[in-house]
Amino acid sequence: MSDASLWHTVMAALQERGWHARVVSADHLDDLRARLQRVLTSGELPDEVANEVAPKPGFRLPDDAPAPRSVVVAALGRPLTQATLTLGGTERTIPVPPHYAGYHTQPAEMVRIVAEVLAAAGHGATRFDPPLKTLAACAGLARYGRNNIAYVAGLGSYHELAACVTDAPPPADAVWGEPQVLARCMSCVACLRACPTGAIDGDRFLLRTERCLTYLNESEAPFPDWVRPEWHTCAVGCLGCQQVCPENVDPGLTVAAPEHFDERESAAILAADKNASFSAATRTKLERCGLDYSAELIARNLRAALGV
Ligand code: SF4
Numbered sequence: 524m525s526d527a528s529l530w531h532t533v534m535a536a537l538q539e540r541g542w543h544a545r546v547v548s549a550d551h552l553d554d555l556r557a558r559l560q561r562v563l564t565s566g567e568l569p570d571e572v573a574n575e576v577a578p579k580p581g582f583r584l585p586d587d588a589p590a591p592r593s594v595v596v597a598a599l600g601r602p603l604t605q606a607t608l609t610l611g612g613t614e615r616t617i618p619v620p621p622h623y624a625g626y627h628t629q630p631a632e633m634v635r636i637v638a639e640v641l642a643a644a645g646h647g648a649t650r651f652d653p654p655l656k657t658l659a660a661c662a663g664l665a666r667y668g669r670n671n672i673a674y675v676a677g678l679g680s681y682h683e684l685a686a687c688v689t690d691a692p693p694p695a696d697a698v699w700g701e702p703q704v705l706a707r708c709m710s711c712v713a714c715l716r717a718c719p720t721g722a723i724d725g726d727r728f729l730l731r732t733e734r735c736l737t738y739l740n741e742s743e744a745p746f747p748d749w750v751r752p753e754w755h756t757c758a759v760g761c762l763g764c765q766q767v768c769p770e771n772v773d774p775g776l777t778v779a780a781p782e783h784f785d786e787r788e789s790a791a792i793l794a795a796d797k798n799a800s801f802s803a804a805t806r807t808k809l810e811r812c813g814l815d816y817s818a819e820l821i822a823r824n825l826r827a828a829l830g831v
């Protein structure tokens with residue numbers, strides 16, 4: 524099978540399961556690292572943020588990775604999920620933005636699909652976690668919005684990104700270039716107006732990450748005093764700038780049915796600390812709605828969003 528034909532088969536297999544994908548030469552990984560390094564040393568990120576977004580072990584290729592020749596980056600449309608907690612006989616439903624549910628399982632599925640096709644040609648594929656938004660933007664899969672979120676044609680920002688490396692040679696027509704910004708952002712400020720925290724700055728492209736609720740509620744650090752209680756509306760992450768974005772109108776947001784937690788489960792979830800353990804049934808529901816994250820952080824975020 525020719526390289527072109529092999530990649531055509533990989534792309535078709537991914538597309539059949541809903542993935543939008545691109546493949547690029549692994550030679551560009553050095554450029555990806557350099558781009559990340561430039562942001563980290565630009566002085567535009569406070570130290571605490573720079574330390575958090577510094578290259579994670581996942582960006583180093585695993586020991587068992589095949590000698591990298593190509594990188595596949597892919598996006599899968601994801602739904603908004605919801606958790607309904609029961610407090611004193613009253614049900615309260617809290618949204619969880621797309622991409623939290625299936626955060627671990629969907630990328631594994633993407634790699635499985637790629638590996639299955641490539642195995643027939645004697646190649647392997649291994650998951651890794653580079654800066655996915657930059658990778659997707661340089662590969663032409665995504666464009667940045669003013670809110671620094673990656674938008675994929677047909678999916679808007681409601682998706683999850685995943686990547687893998689392979690020892691299969693890249694296709695001759697693989698592209699790599701400067702990340703592009705959505706053309707609409709030149710004449711739109713909807714997200715800037717909607718952001719409650721002022722994280723989106725009209726004077727610079729880089730998000731003020733230290734003011735973004737997603738950063739704050741994924742972090743273990745206590746919420747800063749300036750964060751107002753009414754800004755907490757999601758169990759983790761934040762949807763403010765995505766829900767007002769005209770680029771998300773056509774793709775639309777699929778909303779999954781809420782996972783229901785009874786009084787006892789809800790009390791345990793809200794009181795969870797680092798050592799929390801839940802029943803298998805509760806864990807399954809938490810996983811389905813994307814809250815199989817740090818139990819302690821989810822408990823803190825939910826208490827803030829529910830005002831309890
Ligand atoms: S809301 Fe407007 S400015 Fe913000 S990302 Fe969407 S199109 Fe761009």
Ligand code: SF4
Pocket residue numbers: 670717718719720721722723734735736737760761762763764765
């Ligand atoms: S995710 Fe929320 S806090 Fe962060 S930029 Fe968007 S609207 Fe602002």
